[in-house]
Amino acid sequence: MSLIQLNDVLKIYTSKAGDVTAVDHVSLSIEAGEFTAIVGPSGCGKTTLLNAIGGLDRPDKGSIRIGNSDITGMSDKALIDFRLNNIGFVFQAYNLIPVLTAMENTAFIMELQGVKKTERLQRAMDLLSAVGIDGKANNRPNQLSGGQQQRVAVARALASHPQFILADEPTANLDSSSTGQLLDIMAKLNADEGMTFLFSTHDQRVIDRARRVITLEDGKVISDVHV
Amino acid sequence: MSGLVVRMAWRNLGRNRRRSAITGAAVAFALFFAIMIRSMQLGIYSHMIDTVVGGMAGYVQVSDSAYWPSQDIDLSMVADKDWLNQVNAHPNVESASPRLSGFGLFTLAQHSEVGQWVGVDFTAEGTDSWIQRLDAGSYDIPDGQEVMPVWLGRRMAENLNSRLGDTLIALGQGFRGSPASGRLILAGTLKLGNPQLESRVAILHLADAQFFSGAEGMWGQVLITPKQPEKSLALTPQLANDLPLANALWSSWEERMPELQQAIEADSAGGIVMLFILYMVIGFGLLGTMIMLASERQREFTMQIALGVRRKLLAQMMLLEAFFMSLLGVIAGAVMGRAVTFYFHINPPQMVGEAAEAMESQGWDPVLPPSMDLSIISTHALVVVILTMLVSLWAVSVVYRSPAIQR
Numbered sequence: 001m002s003l004i005q006l007n008d009v010l011k012i013y014t015s016k017a018g019d020v021t022a023v024d025h026v027s028l029s030i031e032a033g034e035f036t037a038i039v040g041p042s043g044c045g046k047t048t049l050l051n052a053i054g055g056l057d058r059p060d061k062g063s064i065r066i067g068n069s070d071i072t073g074m075s076d077k078a079l080i081d082f083r084l085n086n087i088g089f090v091f092q093a094y095n096l097i098p099v100l101t102a103m104e105n106t107a108f109i110m111e112l113q114g115v116k117k118t119e120r121l122q123r124a125m126d127l128l129s130a131v132g133i134d135g136k137a138n139n140r141p142n143q144l145s146g147g148q149q150q151r152v153a154v155a156r157a158l159a160s161h162p163q164f165i166l167a168d169e170p171t172a173n174l175d176s177s178s179t180g181q182l183l184d185i186m187a188k189l190n191a192d193e194g195m196t197f198l199f200s201t202h203d204q205r206v207i208d209r210a211r212r213v214i215t216l217e218d219g220k221v222i223s224d225v226h227v
Numbered sequence: 228m229s230g231l232v233v234r235m236a237w238r239n240l241g242r243n244r245r246r247s248a249i250t251g252a253a254v255a256f257a258l259f260f261a262i263m264i265r266s267m268q269l270g271i272y273s274h275m276i277d278t279v280v281g282g283m284a285g286y287v288q289v290s291d292s293a294y295w296p297s298q299d300i301d302l303s304m305v306a307d308k309d310w311l312n313q314v315n316a317h318p319n320v321e322s323a324s325p326r327l328s329g330f331g332l333f334t335l336a337q338h339s340e341v342g343q344w345v346g347v348d349f350t351a352e353g354t355d356s357w358i359q360r361l362d363a364g365s366y367d368i369p370d371g372q373e374v375m376p377v378w379l380g381r382r383m384a385e386n387l388n389s390r391l392g393d394t395l396i397a398l399g400q401g402f403r404g405s406p407a408s409g410r411l412i413l414a415g416t417l418k419l420g421n422p423q424l425e426s427r428v429a430i431l432h433l434a435d436a437q438f439f440s441g442a443e444g445m446w447g448q449v450l451i452t453p454k455q456p457e458k459s460l461a462l463t464p465q466l467a468n469d470l471p472l473a474n475a476l477w478s479s480w481e482e483r484m485p486e487l488q489q490a491i492e493a494d495s496a497g498g499i500v501m502l503f504i505l506y507m508v509i510g511f512g513l514l515g516t517m518i519m520l521a522s523e524r525q526r527e528f529t530m531q532i533a534l535g536v537r538r539k540l541l542a543q544m545m546l547l548e549a550f551f552m553s554l555l556g557v558i559a560g561a562v563m564g565r566a567v568t569f570y571f572h573i574n575p576p577q578m579v580g581e582a583a584e585a586m587e588s589q590g591w592d593p594v595l596p597p598s599m600d601l602s603i604i605s606t607h608a609l610v611v612v613i614l615t616m617l618v619s620l621w622a623v624s625v626v627y628r629s630p631a632i633q634r
Contacts, residue, residue: 056533056631077537079631084535095530099238111231112535160535 001067003164003196004030004053009062011048011219022048023059024219030164030198035190037199037210045219046200047168053198054087054166055079067163084112088157090167094149096141102128102152103137109160120159127155131185147178154185164196171203183209232540236547240555243520247552250516254556254611255563257509261502261607262564266597268498270572272491274596276456278420279487280480282360283345283428285450286459287466288483289314292476294448295483300329300402303445307472314451314470319462321454324351325446327436331399331407333379333429335387342383342427344397344407346436346447364391364415375435376414380425384416391415397429397439405441420594502607506614513618517549521625528629542623549619550612557608564604568597 011023022045030036038046051057052064055071063072066086074082083089096105103124110120128134131151133144141149150170157165167186171179187209189195199206207213215223240247280286291304306325314323327346332339349357349366357366362381377395379387389395393413401407411431419425437443453462459479467477481488528541575596578586583593 051632054533080532080535080537083533083631089533091530095527097235097527097531099235099242108231109534111229112540156534 002029002065003032003034003067004028004198005065006053007063007065009049009052009059009064011045011052011057011059021219023052025062026216026219026221027062028214028221028224030196032163032196033190033194034212035187035197035210036212036214037201037207038214038216039201039207040216042202044216046216048219049216050166050168050198050200054089055083084109085160086163088160088162088165090150090153090157090165090170092169092172094141094146094153094173096149096152096156098141101138101140102133102144102148102155105141105152106155106159109156113160123159124155127158128152130158130189131155132181145178147174147181150174150178150182151185154182154189158189158195164198167197167199167201169201169203170199171201171206176205179203179205229540232544232547236544237551239544239548240551246516246520250513250552251556251559253509253512254553254615255560257505258557258560258604258607258611259563259567260505261610262560262604263567263597264498264502264505265603265607266564266568266599267571267595268495268598269600269603270596270598272495273598274420274594275487275491276480279424280484281452281456282356282419283421283424284480284484285448286453286456286480287451287463288448288478288480289451289472289475290448290478292474295476295478298328298447300327300400300407300440300442300447303327303402303442303447304475306444306446310470310472311449314449314466317466317469319453319455319466321452321456322351322353323449323451324348325433325449327433327440327442327445327447329399329401329407329440329447331397331429333383333387333411334396334398335389335393338387338389340383340386340427342379342429344377344399344429344431344436344439346431346433346439348433352450360417360419362416362418364413366415374410374412375431375439377411378415378417378430379413380428381416381418382422382425383427383429384413386426389413399440401440402442402445407440409439506610509611510614510618513615514621517618517621521545521622524622525625525629528626529631532629532631538626538629541626545622545626546616546619549615549622553612553615557611560611561604561608568599571595571597572599 006026006028009023009026010021013020013022026049038049040046048057052059055074059072063070065071069082071079071082097108100108103121106124106127107120110123125134125137128137131154133148133151133155136144136148144152171182174182183206186197190197199210201207211227213225213227214221291302294302311323311325314320325348328343330341330343333342354366364378374394379389387395391413395411395413397407397409397411399407411429417425417428417430419428431439437445451466453459455462460481463477463479531541532538575594578593578595586593
């Protein structure tokens, strides 16, 4: 069984200027352990598709299954809990909580899951080590560079033992060096631990590292290439 | 509520320190002014009740059933010392003492004043309270002298242009047709905390008053001070039931002096309106802050909801943050309010000029002793906290309206 299964997903945004079909009858399967990039020009529906897979937005038609769960019919509260326990998110703007340290940001999700303090602190430190930022564990986000913040965001995304990680333009705000380091970390996690990554990206450096590239245009999948 | 929520709510206060400080200061000043306004108001009422009611009219009064409202000396009651002893022994009674009073003309040389003479049993009423009221002179004059000592309200003494040791002539109606007349020697003047009382009251020994008016063995009324004076209205029927006396009328000060009670209630209502306006102004200020704060955080709410944070938890965090902010303000406001009211309690402000005249014309002593009742602080602290929490519901509504994605 596929880890992520999209069947005929349709998403239309309504505005004064008229209806916009952001995702147009897309059907996809993502298997566990994939390192996949969704690419395409601006406005092609990459982020909308990622939001639908992450349960952040509901499709107007079609269904999305994550593992054994059909998330399209879930209530808002059930979706929040589902995201907490099954999906890791990495955002373009990092979105760390400014009043928490790197360690606390990483442990934040585990605290919501009810993981015991000693266990979550140990795992948070292990994850910060894994992303190479354990020396900044007690720094707050405003004391970290963009690349460092994004690495903490990756550690946070991994903290809940998710089934997969959704990363929306994760390198868009990073310089070349930080992008390379981040991609190395994610590729290593994918190779060593089998963590599934699904990116939306414009960044050729990310596309070059992906093992599967899905190209969207006007909300439709126009190519799906396994590298 | 998890430690995470408490930690984040507390730390959020430091994100925009200037705004937190200004908001806390707004809460602190709101509470400070509320405490000052209410303490002054309640202090003045308390002072007035203490002086007019506690000192002169009595919280609870027992008289012949026909005595009120004429206060005719002919309607005095026969002294019953056994019954008085029972009253003093009642567990809810602090003290009880008889009085006899009437009206007369007091003359000194070319000056005359109409006043109310009141016979007082100084021993039964406690000499301490009378010593506190002494403005000049002393009480060290033996009872039953040929010339009776009198203590005049200080304004009445001024109006008569009298000095200590002067002999006054008093003339009035005594008991059942006998004349109430005699020579009185001015032994002292009294500050009674009420301008009207000070302009018309002349105090005599009870025995002298009985002799002076030909009402030996009679009491006009018995004044009772309950152990909880603020409950006198409710306590009066209970005491009447427990301490029956034939043909007696029991009345609390609220029943005998409705105009005083109404004046206090009317003035108090005015103060509450002022406080309401103050709270409205502060409330809208806090609402503006909360709208700005919630607007700034909306992206963060969205991100946290996306990560799996329940809206309930975010709402708790916003409420707690508002609570912390108001708590800091409340502590500062309460400390300031308590310190200033304590200072004015020790050094009560004395009104002067037209303000003083206006107060005196209403029968109020132009002095502003603030109340030190801690319930004023706790009540208004609670109001301020509730106001802040109500205003913070705006942020809660933003949390519940936030989608899981930014569009």
